[in-house]
Amino acid sequence: MxxxxxxxxxxxxxxxxxxxxxxxxxxxxxxxxxxxxxxxxxxxxxxxxxxxxxxxxxxxxxxxxxxxxxxxxxxxxxxxxxxxxxxxxxxxxxxxxxxxxxxxxxxxxxxxxxxxxxxxxxxxxxxxxxxxxxxxxxxxLPVIRTLMDLILTGDKIVQIQGCFSGTLGYIFSEIERGIAFSEAVKKAYELGYTEPDPRDDLSGLDVARKALILVRTMGRKTHLDEIKLTSLYPKQMEKLSVNDFFESLKNLDPVFQKRTVSAGKKGKTLRYVVTMDSESCRVGIEEVEKSSNLGSLKGPDNLIVFKTERYLANPLIIKGPGAGIxxxxxxxxxxxxxxxxxx
Amino acid sequence: MxxxxxxxxxxxxxxxxxxxxxxxxxxxxxxxxxxxxxxxxxxxxxxxxxxxxxxxxxxxxxxxxxxxxxxxxxxxxxxxxxxxxxxxxxxxxxxxxxxxxxxxxxxxxxxxxxxxxxxxxxxxxxxxxxxxxxxxxxxxLPVIRTLMDLILTGDKIVQIQGCFSGTLGYIFSEIERGIAFSEAVKKAYELGYTEPDPRDDLSGLDVARKALILVRTMGRKTHLDEIKLTSLYPKQMEKLSVNDFFESLKNLDPVFQKRTVSAGKKGKTLRYVVTMDSESCRVGIEEVEKSSNLGSLKGPDNLIVFKTERYLANPLIIKGPGAGIxxxxxxxxxxxxxxxxxx
CATH class of the missing domain: 3.40.50.720 (NAD(P)-binding Rossmann-like Domain)
Known part of the structure; x- marks a missing residue:
C-alpha cells in the first residue's frame, strides 16, 4: 500500500x-x-x-x-x-x-x-x-465504527449522547469543583487545552461538527446550521480582542454559578453535551444526573453513550481521551x- | 458471500x-x-x-x-x-x-x-x-478489535482490567447493597442469570477463558491452567448436588460479609476482575476503589479498562452488556x- x-x-x-x-x-x-x-x-x-x-x-x-x-x-x-x-x-x-x-x-x-x-x-x-x-x-476511540456496526446489523438508534470536547470537559469539571467559569477558561487556556483564541472551543462549533458527522453517518441529510448549537458566550462577545474577551468572561460567572447551584439542588451537574435522537440533534449545556455516565465524567475525557433497541436499559459506552496527538x-x-x- | x-x-x-x-x-x-x-x-x-x-x-x-x-x-x-x-x-x-x-x-x-x-x-x-x-x-462490545488496533499501531499495553461476567457483576452489586452472598446467588439463579448449575459461573472458568483469549491475542503463549484463577467456592463443594450446593453456600456468607466490610472501610468495594499486565494474568475477587470505573460498575454490565503507553493517565474504557442473545x-x-x- x-x-x-x-x-x-x-x-x-x-x-x-x-x-x-x-x-x-x-x-x-x-x-x-x-x-x-x-x-x-x-x-x-x-x-x-x-x-x-x-x-x-x-x-x-x-x-x-x-x-x-x-x-x-x-x-x-x-x-x-x-x-x-x-x-x-x-x-x-x-x-x-x-x-x-x-x-x-x-x-x-x-x-x-x-x-x-x-x-x-x-x-x-x-x-x-x-x-x-x-x-x-x-x-x-472506536466511535464511528461502532455506530456503523450497530446500524448495519439492523439495530435502531434510540438516542446518542456524548461529551466530545476535552477542553469543555475540563472546564465543566472545574466549574463543578466550585471554580468560576472565567477562571476555569483561563486555567484551560494557560494549560494549553484551548485554541489560541478560546472562542474556537467555547463556541461549540467543533463539537457541532462532530455531531454533524455522527448524524450524517446515521444516514440523515442534515446541514451544520440545522444542528441546534448553543455557544457558551453571547454573540456580542464575538468581535472582542482575546484580552477583552477574557475580561468580559467575568460577566458570565454569575449565570454559570446560578445554573450550577440550581442543577446541584436536583442532584444534577452541568455538561456540554451532544444529544441526538431519531428527529433532532442539539449541542449545548445540559443538566445531567451526577451519578450518570455523563455526570460522573471527570476532566478532559470524552464519552459516548449509545442507547439502541438492543442496548436500551444498559447502553453501550465508550470513554477515554478524545483528543491528543x-x-x-x-x-x-x-x-x-x-x-x-x-x- | x-x-x-x-x-x-x-x-x-x-x-x-x-x-x-x-x-x-x-x-x-x-x-x-x-x-x-x-x-x-x-x-x-x-x-x-x-x-x-x-x-x-x-x-x-x-x-x-x-x-x-x-x-x-x-x-x-x-x-x-x-x-x-x-x-x-x-x-x-x-x-x-x-x-x-x-x-x-x-x-x-x-x-x-x-x-x-x-x-x-x-x-x-x-x-x-x-x-x-x-x-x-x-x-x-468492540474489545478484541480495539486491543488489536492498539497493538498493531505500536502502542504498549501496560495493564488490562475488566469485569467480564454479567452474572458475577449482578451478584457483586447485590453484595454491595448488603445482600448475603448465598441470597445474591439464589436471586441470580431465579432470574435466569446463572447457568442451570451456578457453579459454571461461580468457578470463574468462563471469565478465565475470556482472559486467556485476551492474553493470547496480546501474543503470549499462555495456557488456561497458567491463569491464576480463584473460584468463588472451595473445591470440596464441587461434587455436591445443586440443591446441596445452594445449602452450603450459606457457610460462605460470613466470609463475603467480612471482606465487603473490610473493603468498605478503605473506600473500596469487591468485584470479580480480570487483571493482566506484561507478565501475569489473574482472575478473582479484587478490592477496587468505589469511585473507580470498575468500582462504579452496576449490575450485569461488562467493562474493560485499557491502560497503555498512549492511554495512561486516562485509560480507554468500553462498557455495556457483555452477554445477551x-x-x-x-x-x-x-x-x-x-x-x-x-x-
Missing part, C-alpha cells in the same frame, strides 16, 4: 513516526507492505511512486524538490491511500478525485465531511468501503491498516 | 433472523450479497452451494434432508464463511480445515481458542485476516460483514 499524506502538523508528524517505527512489524504480522510515497503541506510536497527516501520524509520540507498535486494525479490507483491530517476545507477536491481513481482515503480532518451534504455523500456513502474517518469523532495519529494509522486489509 | 452456520441455539436462531431481515439493506448499502448455504447442529445439517430455501433455514431441522460435514468440504473456497455459534470444543477441526481451504471464519464459541495453543495460533495468528472472534469477549448475534453479524468486505 502506497501512502500519500497531506498535512505535516503535530498529528501528521507523529503519524509518520508511528508508521516508520511499526512498518516492519506490520509486514511480519499482517503481510502488509507500507510504502511512503508522498508528503504534502499547503505549499506542495514530495512524491515518488516507488517510495520516497526516509530522510526526506522525516525532514520534509527540508531541501527536497517540491511538486504539486497535479504531478501526482496520473499515478493514483487502487494501491494508494490518501491520508488527510490537515484541518483544511480545501482538500475535498483531491480526496474526491482520489476515490474516483479507486484510491483509499483516511482522514482526521473533519472539514470535508461538514460542508455540502453531497460532498459527504460522495466521500462516505458512495465509497463506503474505501473512505475511513474514525478519528473525526473521539480521536482513537498520539492517540489521534494512532487512530488514523488503524484506519490505514483497515484499508490495507481490503486491498 | 456464502454462509455455513454451525449451532442453532438461542444466539444462532437470532443471528439467522438478523441476517434474513437485513440482507437487502446490506446488499443496497455495501453491495454485499449474503447467501445462506448451510445450517448445522451436532446431528448434521442442511446444505446447498447455491443457497438453501429460506423456509428450511427458519424451520431447521424440520423435515429437511440431513447431510454431514463431509458432504460440504469439497465445496469450500474463499467465497465461504463458516460461522460457529456453538459452545462445543469439537468444531476446531472443521474451522481449521475451512481456513486451509481459504474460507473466512467467525465464531462466538470460545472453546476452540482456549485449548491447545497451537490451535489458537493456527486459527488466529496464521490467518489473522480471515478469522473473526470479537464476540468471544464482551459479546457485541441479541447483542451477541449482532456482534457475530458485524464480524461476518467485516469478512465480506475483505472478499
Amino acid at each position: 502506497k501512502i500519500i499524506h497531506l498535512g505535516i502538523g503535530k498529528v501528521g508528524k507523529t503519524l509518520v513516526d508511528q508508521i516508520l517505527k511499526n512498518k516492519e512489524v506490520i509486514r511480519r504480522t499482517l503481510g502488509i507492505y507500507l510504502i511512503y510515497s508522498g508528503l504534502f503541506n499547503s505549499k506542495g510536497g514530495i512524491f515518488s511512486d516507488s517510495g520516497i527516501d526516509i530522510r526526506d520524509v522525516t525532514k520534509f520540507p527540508g531541501n527536497a524538490v517540491i511538486v504539486d498535486y497535479d504531478k501526482v494525479i496520473s499515478f493514483l490507483d487502487e494501491n494508494y491511500i490518501i491520508v488527510d491530517t490537515t484541518a483544511s476545507s480545501e482538500t475535498y477536491g483531491f480526496l474526491d478525485l482520489a476515490l474516483k481513481k479507486s484510491c483509499y482515503v483516511a482522514v482526521s480532518n473533519k472539514k470535508p465531511l461538514c460542508g455540502n451534504f453531497n460532498h459527504f455523500k460522495r466521500l462516505v456513502q458512495k465509497s463506503e468501503r474505501r473512505f475511513f474517518y474514525e478519528t473525526t469523532v473521539g480521536a482513537g 498520539g492517540v489521534t495519529a494512532a487512530g488514523v494509522f488503524a484506519d490505514i491498516l483497515e484499508a490495507a486489509k481490503l486491498m | 456464502k454462509i455455513i452456520h454451525l449451532g442453532i441455539g438461542k444466539v444462532g436462531k437470532t443471528l439467522v433472523d438478523q441476517i434474513l431481515k437485513n440482507k437487502e439493506v446490506i446488499r443496497r448499502t455495501l453491495g454485499i450479497y449474503l447467501i445462506y448455504s448451510g445450517l448445522f447442529n451436532s446431528k448434521g445439517g442442511i446444505f446447498s452451494d447455491s443457497g438453501i430455501d429460506i423456509r428450511d433455514v427458519t424451520k431447521f431441522p424440520g423435515n429437511a434432508v440431513i447431510v454431514d460435514y463431509d458432504k460440504v468440504i469439497s465445496f469450500l473456497d474463499e467465497n465461504y464463511i463458516i460461522v460457529d455459534t456453538t459452545a462445543s470444543s469439537e468444531t476446531y477441526g472443521f474451522l481449521d480445515l475451512a481456513l486451509k481451504k481459504s474460507c473466512y471464519v467467525a465464531v462466538s464459541n470460545k472453546k476452540p481458542l482456549c485449548g491447545n495453543f497451537n490451535h489458537f495460533k493456527r486459527l488466529v495468528q496464521k490467518s489473522e485476516r480471515r478469522f473473526f472472534y470479537e464476540t468471544t469477549v464482551g459479546a457485541g 441479541g447483542v451477541t448475534a449482532a456482534g457475530v453479524f458485524a464480524d461476518i460483514l467485516e469478512a465480506a468486505k475483505l472478499m
Whole structure:
C-alpha cells in the first residue's frame, strides 16, 4: 500500500513516526507492505511512486524538490491511500478525485465531511468501503465504527449522547469543583487545552461538527446550521480582542454559578453535551444526573453513550481521551491498516 | 458471500433472523450479497452451494434432508464463511480445515481458542485476516478489535482490567447493597442469570477463558491452567448436588460479609476482575476503589479498562452488556460483514 499524506502538523508528524517505527512489524504480522510515497503541506510536497527516501520524509520540507498535486494525479490507483491530517476545507477536491481513481482515503480532518451534504455523500456513502474517518469523532476511540456496526446489523438508534470536547470537559469539571467559569477558561487556556483564541472551543462549533458527522453517518441529510448549537458566550462577545474577551468572561460567572447551584439542588451537574435522537440533534449545556455516565465524567475525557433497541436499559459506552496527538495519529494509522486489509 | 452456520441455539436462531431481515439493506448499502448455504447442529445439517430455501433455514431441522460435514468440504473456497455459534470444543477441526481451504471464519464459541495453543495460533495468528472472534469477549462490545488496533499501531499495553461476567457483576452489586452472598446467588439463579448449575459461573472458568483469549491475542503463549484463577467456592463443594450446593453456600456468607466490610472501610468495594499486565494474568475477587470505573460498575454490565503507553493517565474504557442473545448475534453479524468486505 502506497501512502500519500497531506498535512505535516503535530498529528501528521507523529503519524509518520508511528508508521516508520511499526512498518516492519506490520509486514511480519499482517503481510502488509507500507510504502511512503508522498508528503504534502499547503505549499506542495514530495512524491515518488516507488517510495520516497526516509530522510526526506522525516525532514520534509527540508531541501527536497517540491511538486504539486497535479504531478501526482496520473499515478493514483487502487494501491494508494490518501491520508488527510490537515484541518483544511480545501482538500475535498483531491480526496474526491482520489476515490474516483479507486484510491483509499483516511482522514482526521473533519472539514470535508461538514460542508455540502453531497460532498459527504460522495466521500462516505458512495465509497463506503474505501473512505475511513474514525478519528473525526473521539480521536482513537472506536466511535464511528461502532455506530456503523450497530446500524448495519439492523439495530435502531434510540438516542446518542456524548461529551466530545476535552477542553469543555475540563472546564465543566472545574466549574463543578466550585471554580468560576472565567477562571476555569483561563486555567484551560494557560494549560494549553484551548485554541489560541478560546472562542474556537467555547463556541461549540467543533463539537457541532462532530455531531454533524455522527448524524450524517446515521444516514440523515442534515446541514451544520440545522444542528441546534448553543455557544457558551453571547454573540456580542464575538468581535472582542482575546484580552477583552477574557475580561468580559467575568460577566458570565454569575449565570454559570446560578445554573450550577440550581442543577446541584436536583442532584444534577452541568455538561456540554451532544444529544441526538431519531428527529433532532442539539449541542449545548445540559443538566445531567451526577451519578450518570455523563455526570460522573471527570476532566478532559470524552464519552459516548449509545442507547439502541438492543442496548436500551444498559447502553453501550465508550470513554477515554478524545483528543491528543498520539492517540489521534494512532487512530488514523488503524484506519490505514483497515484499508490495507481490503486491498 | 456464502454462509455455513454451525449451532442453532438461542444466539444462532437470532443471528439467522438478523441476517434474513437485513440482507437487502446490506446488499443496497455495501453491495454485499449474503447467501445462506448451510445450517448445522451436532446431528448434521442442511446444505446447498447455491443457497438453501429460506423456509428450511427458519424451520431447521424440520423435515429437511440431513447431510454431514463431509458432504460440504469439497465445496469450500474463499467465497465461504463458516460461522460457529456453538459452545462445543469439537468444531476446531472443521474451522481449521475451512481456513486451509481459504474460507473466512467467525465464531462466538470460545472453546476452540482456549485449548491447545497451537490451535489458537493456527486459527488466529496464521490467518489473522480471515478469522473473526470479537464476540468471544464482551459479546457485541468492540474489545478484541480495539486491543488489536492498539497493538498493531505500536502502542504498549501496560495493564488490562475488566469485569467480564454479567452474572458475577449482578451478584457483586447485590453484595454491595448488603445482600448475603448465598441470597445474591439464589436471586441470580431465579432470574435466569446463572447457568442451570451456578457453579459454571461461580468457578470463574468462563471469565478465565475470556482472559486467556485476551492474553493470547496480546501474543503470549499462555495456557488456561497458567491463569491464576480463584473460584468463588472451595473445591470440596464441587461434587455436591445443586440443591446441596445452594445449602452450603450459606457457610460462605460470613466470609463475603467480612471482606465487603473490610473493603468498605478503605473506600473500596469487591468485584470479580480480570487483571493482566506484561507478565501475569489473574482472575478473582479484587478490592477496587468505589469511585473507580470498575468500582462504579452496576449490575450485569461488562467493562474493560485499557491502560497503555498512549492511554495512561486516562485509560480507554468500553462498557455495556457483555452477554445477551441479541447483542451477541449482532456482534457475530458485524464480524461476518467485516469478512465480506475483505472478499
